[in-house]
Amino acid sequence: MSEVAGRMSIQQGAKYLERPQEGRGILLGGVPGVPPAHIAILGGGVVGKNAARIAAGFQADVTILDINVDQLRYLEDIMPANVNTTFSDRHTIREQLAMADLVIGAVLIAGARAPRLVSADDLGRMKPGAVIIDVAIDQGGCVETARPTTHSEPTYIEGGIVHYCVTNMPGAVGRTSTYALCNVTFPYIRRIVSDGLAEAVATDAGLWPRRSTCTRAR
Known part of the structure; x- marks a missing residue:
């Protein structure tokens, strides 16, 4: 199901970046003369890899963050040129949040609560109307401001940022x-x-x- 959720995260992110959904009004792949969206993916496991693959297909500008250098090397080898990798630490996370139009929370630890990587204060560094998809919400979420949502009411806005935190994304x-x-x-x-x-x-x-x-x- 992590494969499904990872791929869905980009599909949903693209939708909620649209202005009628209170997003920034950004097309993931841009058009000639207009740059694509920047997508930051927190975690390079199954969810992150699948999210990056779909985002790359949309021609977005993608960065994957992870603490496992071997995994980052693997992702560099298999991903197209519009997907970059960087070591995940507090500095690089905050740097990516400031750049991102779409953030995918893809940090999943089997049998444990997801680590909190994005604090409430960090939302102030993000662009108004940016979107957070916290795929890790079923393990507590990796974003401090994330709270479980449903398919009938999938999003809410906090700190000017659209949050999508559906606990069973593959159910859609x-x-x-x-x-x-x-x-x-x-x-x-x-x-x-x-x-x-x-x-x-x-x-x-x-x-x-x-x-x-x-x-x-x-």
């Missing part, structure tokens, strides 16, 4: 999400049917929960 594209989920879960079902539940849980690292209990350390 249920058909795609269902097929994607089935593609990755069916092999486990087949394994259980073939080998039996006890054997499958004992030998397949992907089947560690059973009856709401973890059968082994992750």
Whole structure:
């Protein structure tokens, strides 16, 4: 689902940058003579990589921030020329916030709360009408001013910045999400049917929960 959420973040960001949605009135890819939007992606994991791929396709100017230099090297190798990478620290985050038309919060830590990377005071550095998509909201959010929203009321404005913090982004594209989920879960079902539940849980690292209990350390 992180793949879906990452790709959706750009789709939603493009929409909420439009002026009728109270955004800055920016076209992601610009046009000849008019520069594209600048997109800052906080986190270079599955969400960030997929967001960057879609943003690059829109011809936006993209920067991915991450603390893992090896991951940044990997992203540099696979991304097109309009995607740049930079090491994530307090200085570079604040620098990117000041430049960004769209910020994607893509920092997800398995089993832990998302780290707070953007403070309420940081919103004052951003352009009025800029958009924040906090994909990490289902793990507490990586933006201090983020609070959970729904598909029926997906956004709110705080500090002059449009916040999109839907906790189940893939639910908006249920058909795609269902097929994607089935593609990755069916092999486990087949394994259980073939080998039996006890054997499958004992030998397949992907089947560690059973009856709401973890059968082994992750």
